[in-house]
Amino acid sequence: MFEVLLGNINKKVSLTEKEQELVKTFFIPKKLRRKQFLLQEGEVCQYTAFVEKGLLRSYNVDEKGHEHVLQFAVEDWWIADLYSFLTGEPSGYNIDALEDTELLLINGSSYEAMMEAVPKMERYFRILTQNSLVATQRRLSGNISLSAEENYKQLIAGNTGILQRVPQHMIASFLGIAPETLSRVRRQMTGK
């Protein structure tokens, strides 16, 4: 149950046997069926979730009813609406499962208590967050500077794994383009 999480943590900081046992106690296992929500718009995001198995996405819905995917999370990744989690404000995002999924949840007070109890986790989350920030900045940068086609190329260059598991219209939504546009971009690319 905790193999993936502990593996992930130990890649960044190494925990003793005792610390590992302690860390486990702060998490709540949860299973989600495909299409089930972890978070719905309007709710406060109570948990940060680590994905042991499966696939989720976070997205918002604009006033025209269009979905915009902010993040995908597969095994070995974290997902939450960090803004809502940290501030306690209601979330503007939804998080749902694209496959049957197994999660480890941690709530705000456990999150704090865990770092109190195991100071290395403070370091772990710092490193984790730094890496997310770098990734998000690069994505933003691409979004501002590049065309639809170039952004798609960047994506397939980096994330070959996720793409096979996600329907194409969600990839388009993640890139911030219409599904028709992605379809045409792909045709262009295979053409040459």
Added chain:
Amino acid sequence: MFEVLLGNINKKVSLTEKEQELVKTFFIPKKLRRKQFLLQEGEVCQYTAFVEKGLLRSYNVDEKGHEHVLQFAVEDWWIADLYSFLTGEPSGYNIDALEDTELLLINGSSYEAMMEAVPKMERYFRILTQNSLVATQRRLSGNISLSAEENYKQLIAGNTGILQRVPQHMIASFLGIAPETLSRVRRQMTGK
């Protein structure tokens, strides 16, 4: 010299007098004239910089020669190319001063050593990075879902301070739109 930095740190974690003195020892003060570079494309980003006074921007230049501003940093903010700083890879970004500026620099090994010496700083940087991540995610989200006009409105709603100090074409670049477009958006807005 260190008032702003220590103030910023003490807002998130509280340091003893001794810890404050220790923290100071890891930083290198540096002054930059307007238009001077802190980092140029192709160099490795050796430092993370805290702004005591002044104003900087980070930006890249695309193959058409267009600048894209990734970040502005005024007093009480940090700036760096985090990717290059963490990996040691050459940076694709430039950082330069828009006003005469006073910085406190910290290099990679001091950064690690400081967290070793003052564990609270680990926590400080975790919180700092979390907040940056939230801000960057919201900006990305807006960029994907909103029109040029809506993005500009979001910006002026949040950052009244910076806007007066930055030339308009850089604001446009920050938003990812052409300067002409921003000019037109502004006319539209005052018109009604």
Added chain:
DNA sequence: CGCGGGTTTGATGATGCTCAAGCCCGGTGG
């Protein structure tokens, strides 16, 4: 076999970019 979600394709239109010219204003040198 037929339904339905997802993808493709085509035609049209909106948004924002490009290029070019004019304007405004602050700074500089005669």
Added chain:
DNA sequence: CCACCGGGCTTGAGCATCATCAAACCCGCG
């Protein structure tokens, strides 16, 4: 003190990219 730059902002016309709307297609599944 004034004329003359020059940078940045504005304005206009034409154009490219991408979104929208609608229809056809494809294919897995009941």
